[in-house]
Amino acid sequence: MNFAYFLSTLVFSPLLGVLVLSFIPAMKESVIKTVGFVATLPALVLSLAAFFQYRAGASLDSFNESVRWIQFGDPNRLGDLFSIKYELGVDGFSLIMIVLTAILSTLAAIASMYIKKEWKGYFMLFLLLEVGMLGVFAAENLILFFIFFEITLIPTFFLIGKWGYFEKEKAAFSFLIYNGLGSAVLLIVIMVLFARTGTANIDALTMIIASDGGDLVLSAGVKMGLLISLLIAFGVKLPIFPLHSWMVRVHVQAPPSIVMLHAGILLKIGAYGLIRFGMGIFPEQFQSLAVFLAVLGVINLLYGAFLALIQTDFKMVLAYSSISHMGIVLIGLGALNEAGIQGAIFQVVSHGLIAALLFFLVGVFYERVGTSNIKNLGGLAKGMPITAGLLLVGAMASLGMPGMSGFVSEFMAFLGLFKEMPVLAAVGALGIILTAVYLLRAVLAITYGKAGREFAGITDIRKTEWVPALVLVGLIVLIGVYPSVLSEPLTSTLETIMLGIGG
Template identity: 55%
Template sequence: MLNSILLSSLVFSPLLAILVLAFIPKHQVGAIKQVGVFGTLLPLILALVLFGLFQYGTANLQFVEKYDWISIPLVASQGETLALTINYEMGVDGISMPLLVLTAIIGTLAAVASWQVKKRLKEYFILFHILLIGMLGVFAADNLFLFFIFFELTLVPMFFLIGVWGYGEREKAANKFLLYNGIGSGIMLLAFIVIYLLTQTMSMQELANSSPALMSGLTPELRFGLFLALFIAFAIKLPVFPFHTWMLKVHVQAPPSIVMIHSGILLKMGAYGLLRMGIGFFPEEAYMFSTWLAVLGIINILYGAVLAFVQKDLKMVLAYSSISHMGIVLLGLAAMNTIGFQGAMFQIVSHGFISALLFFLIGVIWDRTNTSMIDDLGGLAKSMPFVSGIFLAGGMASLGLPGMSGFISEFLAFLGLFGNMPVLAAIGALGIVLTAVYLLRAILRTTFGPTPDRFAHLADAQPIEVIPMVFLLGFIILIGVYPAILGNPLQQTLKTIVPIVTGIGG
C-alpha cells in the first residue's frame, strides 16, 4: 500500500512546506528561511528511498499509480456514449528515476543557496516549492495530460522568481522566458491533442510500448510532422540553436539559486521529453532525423564554445557553455544506440550537478565583489582560496577531466556517435578542446594574477555556502569514479528503446 502512493507523496511533498509558510508572519525571517530550506528535505528523503527501492533488473515502470481522474461525455453513437477519459497515471523507470533524484538534490541545495535572498522571503519560498512540485511531477508523470500540467506548472513560478528577485534586466528576462517557453508549450499541446485523437490514449507507457501498432494507420508525413512538433517544443526548452537566446537572458539576470535550478534541472526537461516522447513515440522518424540531430548538436557545441571564449562576463561564459554541453546530449541521442543514449543521460545528470555548482560559485563571487566581469576580477585565490579551489575543480569537471562525471558522459556520447557517424563525431570532438580553452581562460583570469586592492580582504566561503559546494562536487566525483550508480538504473530501460531504433536502421 505504501509503494502505491510513494511517488505521489514525493511529488506533492513540497505542499507541506507551502502550508507551513502560509501561516508564518512575513516579519519572521528566520523561521521562513528554516521552513524554506528544511521543507526540501522531505522530497529529498523520499527520492532517495525510491532510488533505494528501485529494481535495476526490469524495464517496466515501477511505483505505478493509476486512477480514474477525468471523464467527459462527448457524443452518443449507436446507443453508446463516448467519453474523453484522462487517467491519473504516474510511474518511474531507469530514465526518470535518476532525474527525480537529481531534482530533489539540486532543489535542496538551491534552497540552501537561497539563504542570501533578502526581500519578500515568504513569497519567494512559496514559489520555490511550487516550482519543485512541477519539476518532480514532470519526471514522474506517465500521462501526456499530467505531464503537460506539471510542465506548465514550472513556468509561472519561474516567471516571478526571475522577474521579482533577479538583477537589473530581470523583467525583460522573465518576459522572454515566458514567451519562448509558452510557444514551445503551445506546440507541444497541439501535438499531444493530435496524438490522443489518433490513438485514443494519453498513457505514455502505452504510446511507447505500442507505438508501431498505434501509429501504423497514420501517413508517414503526419508521423514526421508530429515528431518534428515534439522536437521543436523540447528543442526550445533544451535549448537548441537558434532557440537559445531566451536562456542567455535568464542565466545572466536570474538570482544564483534559481539559475542553479534552471540550468541544472529545467533545461534537462527538454532532453528528457525528446528521449521519452520524440524518440520513444516515433523511433522511425527519429532515426531518419538522426543526421540532422547530430548536425544541430555540433552547431550547439561549436557555437556555444566559440562565443563562450569571447565573453567578458562569467555568467555569459557559463550560459554559452550550457548551450555547448547540451549539444553533447544531442550527439548522444543522434547515435541511436545504447552507448549514445547512455552518454546523453549521463550528460544530462552530470551537467545538472556541474552547472549548479558553477553558477552557485559565481553567485558567491558576486555577493563579495558585486561584479561577474572577468576584467574586473583577478587574484581571488589569495583572499578566497576555498572558493577558488572549488571553482577550478568545477571547471575541470566541465571540461571532462577523467575521474569526474563530465568525462564519462562525453566519452560515452562520442563513443556512441563514432560507431554510426565518425566524421560528425570527430568534428564535434573539437568542442572538447575549445571547452578547455574558454573555461581555463575564465577561471584562471578570475582566480589568479594581480589582486585589485578592493578585493584583497574578501571573506572566503561561509559554512552555509560550503554545504552546496561540497555536496555538488561530491556527486560529480561519485559519478566519475563509480558510473555504475547511474548506469545500472538506465540499462534495462534504454534497451527497450534501442531495439526498435536499430531494427529500423537494419
C-alpha cells in the same frame, strides 16, 4: 512493501511547506528560510528511499499510481478510450531525474540564503516550482506531463522577474514568450495524439503507434510532423540553436539559486522530452532525423564554445557553456546507438550537477564582491582561496577531466557518434578543445589574474556554503569513478529504447 501513493506524496510534499509559510509573518526572515529549506527534505528523503529500494531489488512498477480522472463520452461504451487518468510512475531514467531534482532543490534552498527581500513569496514560488519539476518526471501520461510542465513556467517567471538582477523583467518575459510558444506547440501535439488514439498514456501511445495498425491511426507524414513539432517544443527548452537567446538572458539575470535549478533541471526537461516522447513514441521517424540531430548537436557545441571564448562576464561564459554542453546531448541522441544514448543521459545528469556547482560558486563570490566580471574578479585566489579552488574543480569537471562525471558523458556520446558518423564526430571534437580553452582562460583570469579589486576583509566560503559545494563535488566525482551508479538503473530504459529503434 506497499508503495500506494508514494509518488504523489513525493511530488506534492513541498506544498506542505507552502501551507506552513502562509501562516508565518513576512518579516521573519530566518524562520522563512529555515522552513523553505526543511520543506525540500521530504522529497529528498523519499526520492533517495525509492532509489535505494530499486537498487535493492524492488520493482519500479510497485510505485505506479493510476486513478480514473476525466472521461470524455460514455465509459460503458468507450472503456478507457478518451479517458484521462491521474497516472504517476517511474522508470530508471525518470527515477534518476527525480533524485537529481530533489537534491538540487535542497541545495538551491540553501543557496537562497542570499535572497535579500520578500522571502515568503520567494520560497512559496520556489516550492511550487519544485512540485512542477518533480511532477514532470513522474507523469505517466502526456496531459499530466503538460500540466506539471506549465506549473514550472509560472513560478520561474516570477522568480526571475522579481528577484533577478538589472534586466530581470526583460529576461523573465523572454523566458515566458519562448517557453510559452514551445508549450503551445507541445499542446497541439498532445491534442492530436489524444484525438487520433483516444489515449494520453505514454506506454499505450508507444504500443499503438508501433503496432501493425499504427499507420492507420497516424500516417507516416503526420508522425514526422508531430516529431518535428516535439523537436521544436523541447528544442526551445533544451535549448537548440537558434532557439537559445532567452536562456542566455535567464542565466545572467536570474538569482544564482534559481539558475542552479534552471541549468540543472529545467533545461533537462527538453532532453527528457526528446528521449521519452520523441525517441520513445516515434522511433522510426527519429531514426530519419538522426543525422540532422547530430549536426545540430555539433553546431550547438561549437557555437556555444566560440561565444563563451569571447565573453568578459563569467555568467555569460557559463550560459554559452550550457548551450555548448547541451550539444553533447544532441550528439549522443543523433548517434542512435547504445553508447551515444547512454552518453546523452549521462550528460543530462552530469551537466546538471556541474552547472549547479558553478552557479552556486557564482552566487558565493557575487554576494561578497557584487560582480561577475572576469577582470574585476582577478586575484580571487588571494582573498577567497577555497572558493577559487572549488571553481577550478568545477571547471575541470566541465571540460571533461578523467575521474569526473563530465569525462564519462562526453566519452560515451562521442564514442557513439564516432561509430556512426566519424567525420562529424571529428569536427565536433574541436568543441571539446575549445571548452578547455574558454574555461581555463576564464577561471585562471579570475583566480590568478591581475587583481581587479581589493579582497582584504572578504570572508571565504562559510560553513553553510560548504554543504552544497561538497555534495555537488562528491556526486560529480562519484559518477566519474563509479559510473555504474547511473548505468545500472538505466539498463532497462536503454533496452526499451534500443528495442524501439531496432538497435
